Amino acid sequence: MRPVAISVDTPEVSRNLAGKAGYTFPILSDPQTETIRRYNLLHKGGGPEHSDIARPAEFLVDTSGTVRWTNFTEDIRIRAKADEMLAAARGLK
Amino acid sequence: MGDRGYGACKKSWRARHQSQSQAPLANVKACNRTDGPPCQAAQQERDPPSESARLPSHMPELTDRRRNWAPWFGLLLALVAMLSNAGFFLGLPGQRAIPWLSVALAIAALVCAAVGIMRAFRQSQVYGGKVSSSILGVLSLLICGLVAIAAVTSRALPSSAAAPQVGQKVPDFTLADTNGNKVSLDQLLGKADAATKTVTLVGPPKEVTEKLGMANQSSPVAAGIATPPKAVLLVFYRGYW
Numbered sequence: 645m646r647p648v649a650i651s652v653d654t655p656e657v658s659r660n661l662a663g664k665a666g667y668t669f670p671i672l673s674d675p676q677t678e679t680i681r682r683y684n685l686l687h688k689g690g691g692p693e694h695s696d697i698a699r700p701a702e703f704l705v706d707t708s709g710t711v712r713w714t715n716f717t718e719d720i721r722i723r724a725k726a727d728e729m730l731a732a733a734r735g736l737k
Numbered sequence: 738m739g740d741r742g743y744g745a746c747k748k749s750w751r752a753r754h755q756s757q758s759q760a761p762l763a764n765v766k767a768c769n770r771t772d773g774p775p776c777q778a779a780q781q782e783r784d785p786p787s788e789s790a791r792l793p794s795h796m797p798e799l800t801d802r803r804r805n806w807a808p809w810f811g812l813l814l815a816l817v818a819m820l821s822n823a824g825f826f827l828g829l830p831g832q833r834a835i836p837w838l839s840v841a842l843a844i845a846a847l848v849c850a851a852v853g854i855m856r857a858f859r860q861s862q863v864y865g866g867k868v869s870s871s872i873l874g875v876l877s878l879l880i881c882g883l884v885a886i887a888a889v890t891s892r893a894l895p896s897s898a899a900a901p902q903v904g905q906k907v908p909d910f911t912l913a914d915t916n917g918n919k920v921s922l923d924q925l926l927g928k929a930d931a932a933t934k935t936v937t938l939v940g941p942p943k944e945v946t947e948k949l950g951m952a953n954q955s956s957p958v959a960a961g962i963a964t965p966p967k968a969v970l971l972v973f974y975r976g977y978w
Binding site: 645646647651658662670673674680683685687688697699711721 | 892895897899901903904907913917920926927965967970975976977
């Protein structure tokens with residue numbers, strides 16, 4: 645399974661994050677929220693200074709592009725744990 | 738002494754007792770005079786009050802009042818409610834229960850603070866601490882207010898009903914990675930490029946590879962050598978790091 649992170653942060657900001665945290669997975673930038681809107685995950689005015697951001701969500705997508713597992717948290721403080729994601733990934737054939 | 742001596746003695750005794758009994762009357766008469774001593778002072782002279790009679794009988798001694806612990810307990814509960822949010826950052830199990838636990842603790846804190854204030858003001862004969870209970874009550878209210886604001890804003894998320902659900906196809910996209918390269922969903926899924934017959938691996942940013950001493954993995958790789966992943970986990974996050 646390959647994790648891919650997506651947010652409104654620019655490549656420069658994401659590069660700093662990856663450098664500090666040591667992330668090796670791809671971090672993609674969607675500053676205009678085009679992909680975020682296509683996935684219906686827009687949180688209008690939810691960011692600092694009422695900027696548009698993405699609401700937290702995770703999708704496990706197989707090689708055919710089909711969603712096999714999702715997680716839509718109701719509280720931004722609660723995130724899906726890695727073991728839950730791995731368990732869903734192991735269920736894929 | 739004889740009868741004359743007995744009579745003189747009796748007369749002197751009577752005179753002596755009459756003067757003593759008339760003393761209070763004399764004092765009362767003195768009170769009625771405008772230039773006389775105050776009646777209360779005269780009363781005290783005649784009958785000095787005892788220690789226990791200085792205070793009204795229905796009023797207990799000040800030292801008998803109980804310590805008002807309820808406001809302190811309320812503040813403690815409010816602090817615990819606020820600090821319970823640290824469980825999210827510590828990765829403790831049962832995180833889904835923390836929001837409700839913090840709200841329950843905040844409500845309990847406000848109840849204790851209210852009980853403490855009511856005891857201090859309505860039962861002042863039994864409990865003390867009017868000032869301290871008021872201050873502690875305000876502090877507890879402020880802390881619980883912060884807990885409530887955090888709970889409300891954390892759950893103020895838009896509905897995800899229109900987002901891709903299990904069994905549905907996800908929309909394709911092409912976005913820039915940290916190195917500025919355009920990356921598509923097909924590339925992430927490891928699908929071969931029909932034109933070049935190559936599979937491009939999307940690697941970590943340059944800062945990470947340099948820091949970890951890794952080789953740059955973002956170069957194109959011939960088809961068949963690279964192993965495509967079984968699945969891709971798309972993680973949408975709020976950003977603004």
